[in-house]
Amino acid sequence: xxxxxxxxxxLITATGQRVTLRCSPRSGDLSxxxxxxxxxxxxxxxxxxxxxxERAKGNILERFSAQQFPxxxxxxxxxxxxxxxxxxxxxxxxxxxxxxxxQFFGPGTRLTVL
Amino acid sequence: xxxxxxSPQSLIILEGKNCTLQCNYTVSPFSNLRWxxxxxxxxxxxxxxxxxxxxxxxxxxxxxxxxxDTKQSSLHITASQLSDSASYxxxxxxxxxxxxxxxxxxxxxxxxxxx
Numbered sequence: 001x002x003x004x005x006x007x008x009x010x011l012i013t014a015t016g017q018r019v020t021l022r023c024s025p026r027s028g029d030l031s032x033x034x035x036x037x038x039x040x041x042x043x044x045x046x047x048x049x050x051x052x053x054e055r056a057k058g059n060i061l062e063r064f065s066a067q068q069f070p071x072x073x074x075x076x077x078x079x080x081x082x083x084x085x086x087x088x089x090x091x092x093x094x095x096x097x098x099x100x101x102x103q104f105f106g107p108g109t110r111l112t113v114l
Numbered sequence: 115x116x117x118x119x120x121s122p123q124s125l126i127i128l129e130g131k132n133c134t135l136q137c138n139y140t141v142s143p144f145s146n147l148r149w150x151x152x153x154x155x156x157x158x159x160x161x162x163x164x165x166x167x168x169x170x171x172x173x174x175x176x177x178x179x180x181x182x183d184t185k186q187s188s189l190h191i192t193a194s195q196l197s198d199s200a201s202y203x204x205x206x207x208x209x210x211x212x213x214x215x216x217x218x219x220x221x222x223x224x225x226x227x228x229x
Contacts, residue, residue, distance in 0.1 A: 002157065042221035043158070043203065056216075090157050098216065101207075102148060105157030 003027065004106035006091050012112045018079040021109045025072055025093030031055065032074040033094075033103060034066055038087040049074055050097040081113045117141070118206050118220040126226045131194055135223045137187040137204035145209035145216075149178050149189050152201045152222070161189070161202075194227045201225070 003026035013019055025032050034046040036059075045058035049068035060066075063081075068074040078085060088110050092103035118139045127133050137147070146165050150158035162171045162178040164187070171178050175192045191198055204220040 002159070004157075043219045045217070045219070088155070092157075098207075101146070102160055102163055103217070105150075105159070107157050108155070110155070 002104040002106065004091060004093050004104050006089075006106035006109050008109060009107070010110045010112075012114065013081060014114055015081055015083060017081050017113075018077065019081065019111065021076040021078070021089050021091075021111075023074045023076070023091030023093075023106060025074070025091075026104055029093035029095050029104070030072065031094045031097055031103075032068055032072070033092040034060075034074070034076050035090040035092065036087050037090060037108075038084075041087075043090065046076070055097055078111070083113050086111055086113045118204055118218045120202075120204050120220040120223050122223060123221070124224040124226070126228060127194055129194060129196055129227050129229050132190065132192050133194060133225065135189045135191075135202050135204075135225070137189070137206075137220055139185050139187070139204070139206040139218070139220075141185075141206040141208055141218050143209045144182060144185075145207040147178075147180055147187050147207075148205040148217075149176070149187075150203040150205060152203060154200070158203055191225070194225075196227050196229060199225060199227045 005024045030051045033048045035043045046060040048055040066076045088108045090108045092105045121136045148163045149161040152158040164180045177190045201222040203222045208216040
């Protein structure tokens with residue numbers, strides 16, 4: 001158990017809908033990262049937050065947004081969902097902001113868009 | 115462009131055999147290299163993390179090597195077990211960069227261990 005929690009575990013929704021994925025980092029970690037992993041693909045970095053502030057953006061679509069709250073949990077919002085958004089979404093956390101140290105991954109949220 | 119390339123893409127071995135996975139990178143300047151194990155449908159779990167000065171690091175039956183001069187790393191798995199079946203991901207991080215997200219992920223090697 002990495003100490004990173006993600007909810008929900010599974011999510012099934014329809015095209016055009018909006019969903020929110022939630023992540024709680026390990027105790028003491030200030031950075032939260034979001035990744036997308038489509039079927040049989042590698043991890044794609046989406047966005048990072050550090051202590052409530054956006055730190056870096058990767059390949060995140062404009063239909064997606066995220067935020068980190070004062071208690072350090074983070075939410076990833078996906079809107080106007082398309083079939084291609086079906087994927088595993090992972091959250092990871094680390095102590096510091098640089099993104100270059102060890103990241104601890106959550107169990108993921110499996111999103112299925114029908 | 116900072117890249118991380120892993121080979122082979124997939125590998126099938128018999129239980130009890132050894133295997134070696136490769137990771138070549140062009141990320142610069144180098145900060146560290148990490149190997150993760152990802153079971154199907156689960157989050158990656160860290161196996162090793164190596165800095166510039168480290169050549170070898172072991173974690174049980176997993177041994178990672180790093181040659182910072184040639185920008186190559188390998189992950190050697192000894193006496194493989196069925197539970198080693200997973201994807202192994204190489205991640206290389208840049209140094210001296212104020213931009214976060216500076217870890218570059220390889221696409222992974224999918225290892226299947228058969229009885």
